[in-house]
Amino acid sequence: xxxxxxxxxxxKMSFQSRVxxxxxxKSDINALILDYLTxxxxxxxxxxxxxxxxxxxxxxxxxxHARQQIRSAIHNGKIDxxxxxxxxxxxxxxxxDPPLHxxxxxxxxxxxxxxxNSSGNDFAPVVKFAQDQLAPRASTKKEFLEDLxxxxxMLFFTPDKMPAAQQRLLSPDLREEVADKVNKxxxxxxxxxxxxxxxxxxxxxxxxxxxxxxxxxxxxxIIDLGLNATADNRFHDHEHEAMITT
Numbered sequence: 001x002x003x004x005x006x007x008x009x010x011x012k013m014s015f016q017s018r019v020x021x022x023x024x025x026k027s028d029i030n031a032l033i034l035d036y037l038t039x040x041x042x043x044x045x046x047x048x049x050x051x052x053x054x055x056x057x058x059x060x061x062x063x064x065h066a067r068q069q070i071r072s073a074i075h076n077g078k079i080d081x082x083x084x085x086x087x088x089x090x091x092x093x094x095x096x097d098p099p100l101h102x103x104x105x106x107x108x109x110x111x112x113x114x115x116x117n118s119s120g121n122d123f124a125p126v127v128k129f130a131q132d133q134l135a136p137r138a139s140t141k142k143e144f145l146e147d148l149x150x151x152x153x154m155l156f157f158t159p160d161k162m163p164a165a166q167q168r169l170l171s172p173d174l175r176e177e178v179a180d181k182v183n184k185x186x187x188x189x190x191x192x193x194x195x196x197x198x199x200x201x202x203x204x205x206x207x208x209x210x211x212x213x214x215x216x217x218x219x220x221x222i223i224d225l226g227l228n229a230t231a232d233n234r235f236h237d238h239e240h241e242a243m244i245t246t
Contacts, residue, residue, distance in 0.1 A: 014218075015218060015219050015220060016220075030049075030053040030055060031055060032197060032198055032201075033049060033053075034046060034049055034050055034053065034055050034058060035058060035196055035197050035198070036196040036197075036198050037049055038057075038058045038059055038196075039187060039193070039195060039196040039197075040196055043064045043068065046058070059190070063190065066085070066089045066186075067183060067186055069085050070082050070085045070086050070089070070182060070183075070186070071179050071182070071183055073085060074104075074107070074175055074178055074179040074182060075172075075175050075176070075179055077111045077114070077175065079104060079107050079108035079111055080108065082104065082182070083104055083108070086104075086182065086186075089186070090186070090189055092189070093185050093186065093189055097185055098137065098140075098141075099143075100181055100182065100185055101137075102134070102137050102138075102141075102144050102147070103178050103181060104178060104182070105133050105134050105137070106134065106147055106148065106151055107174060107175065107178045108129075108133075109126070109129060109130055109133075109134060109148075109151055110151060110154070110169050110170065110174065112125070112126045112129060113126055113151070113154045113155065114159075114170060117158065117159050118159075123155055126155070127155070130148065130151075130152060134148050135148070150165055150166070150169070151166075151169060153165075153166055154166045154169065154170075209223060
């Protein structure tokens, strides 16, 4: 009697078929959205979404408020206040992160130079601040010294004649850069993460695609991420909220 068992090789599933076979629970997607809103600084959207998705908040109100205050102070050029708030919130952050501490002090120096230029005040207190607070730290690391030297050049020019490198220091970009570093440091000390989980997933996905292409696996030339699909209306309600910066 002939065998009825099949010896045929199972049909290989296409890439899209395998993608379609993966069913991600909506609860996981909601948790990912809430994590993004929380970590990226959209507290009102995060609060609303957590209620609507029936998920517990990822951060308590006091923590969110502290982050808001510190970021707001930096964005408004109130670096003294930001450092005081940060030390009150967690004094270990600056103690354990010399580059972050130097970045804040350097921004504080920039703001003092800005203020002296606009008000016509004496630069002597500015120079003393640089000597007392930044010079000792600059002697410990080449990058610190270069940043300090670049900043001190500002003392020799009026705002309208600043070289390009010094004009960059006066732009809002430096405040944003330092505020972002401080925010990531706070998040890391709180949750051991510096960014939203979705950013890590996107990098992992890009790495996996690169590996697949290097090995010449059967993947489409262009892989649709599905970002154009109709999103949950609840999320659309919050998408225009400004990130907390003031």
